Amino acid sequence: MSKTKHIAVYGKGGIGKSTIVSNLAAAYSKDKKVLLIGCDPKADTTRTVVGKRIPTILNILKEKRNVKKEDILFRGYGNVMCVESGGPEPGVGCAGRGVIVAMKLLEKLEVFQEKPEVIIYDVLGDVVCGGFAVPLREDFADEVYIVTSGEYMALYAANNISKGIKKLKSNLGGIICNCRGINREVEIVEEFAHRINSKVIGVIPRSELVQKSEIEAKTVMEKFPETEQALKYDKLSKKIFANQEFVVPEPIAVEEFEEFFRTFQ
Template sequence: MKQIAIYGKGGIGKSSISSNLSVNLASEGFEVLLIGCDPKSDSTINLFGGRRIDTVLDLYKKGITDPDKLIYEGYNGVKGVEVGGPAAGVGCAGRGILVALKTLNKDYYLEKGFDIIIYDVPGDVVCGGFAGPAREGYADEIYIVTSGEYLSVYAANNIAKGLFNLNVKMGGIIGNMRGIPSEEQKIKSYSEEIGSQLINAVERNPKIYESEIEGKTVLEKYPDDPLNLKFKDIGNKIINNKKAKVPNPTTDEKIRSIIGGFY
């Protein structure tokens, strides 16, 4: 079993990548569990036709802590979990993640025979709780989603700093492109700059958001679209990835020169 966590700048497409990755891995025969760690609870929404499942923390409040009752089966047999958390502006979402992950736990995943656990983590690493999925016993390696835009790479680098400080391994970078010039090369150069690798880069494609409007992944709405092959490729590379290592974050100047260098 492999456990991975997906980090990246807010709004960069972590949930789109995670859900499309999950359903394509499932169609390759893997048992997949997607754990959405955002208190907004929108990571798994495309597995359930737009329906929001009950969150671990809502159920926890009602005294329900049996992992079997916290996990839902979505499209293509992918299992989905939403950690949930407090409403915006109150409580402590970070603590919520720690409590929810402890309630679920690795022994249970092993017992259920999952091949891959994917944690979809909100935004950058903002507090100790949000780094929870990156801790020992949780994700074995981290993937960062970024576009080739400066702020997105800057956020990725900030996450890489967190991983460096926490001594956590990074599996690579997944590009989610916005359509700027030489974008894939920019992301690739940045990946190499921090001693990591570009797993693959997904082009901007209206089929992704067309599917999302219906609460679906691309595989469900456009099963024959070649985009699915890209997600399968990313999935297989992650499953077989043996090159995870702690990244060496770079400087702001270096990022600017890498990104600027391709114009």
């Protein structure tokens, strides 16, 4: 079996990162063994793959002393293996703690010994907390992709994420533009990617099919497999899997970022 592909996907909360990650997992499941790890305190990464919300590792550990693999690992669409790290209640404790605890438990229970061909980490990127660097700092993930739209706050978060990637000397594989329908959006994101020494690896258009599928707790890949939107996710999955071009990003200074954004107004 070929070397496992370890992918970490970061992005601002609410940017559609989990939607992209779950559809990537569904796309890969057609011919690969996939492990999907939700590292977002909202614990919603795997909902559309499994068809429901699954218990988080942190919650299970509160209830059980001797946790078994079957307590935390759930099978979803395409036999994707799904795990949610979980997090504390809002305003209580460190949100990144769940990621740290989850990674240690996954190793202890030998979940990585299931030999998946693709492991995808869905990581919240707008919380300043060491726990969210774990997939990179501990070498669980080999490559990183940042999801953003052309909106100011999404790009501001993407720039901050790139600072973290640079500090950890990790491999940035590219920017995923998840469109919100703003003026000159792809152009803005492409210019941002260029400024930080990266590239746009995929563009996902805004689509009502996302909402329709997620209402039924399904991915677009499962609910609408023959559509143009599903084709976009499938194409992105192939580009990421084949990608061999990685960089340590050069984030934009605050003043330059403000000037960059003003040029598109």
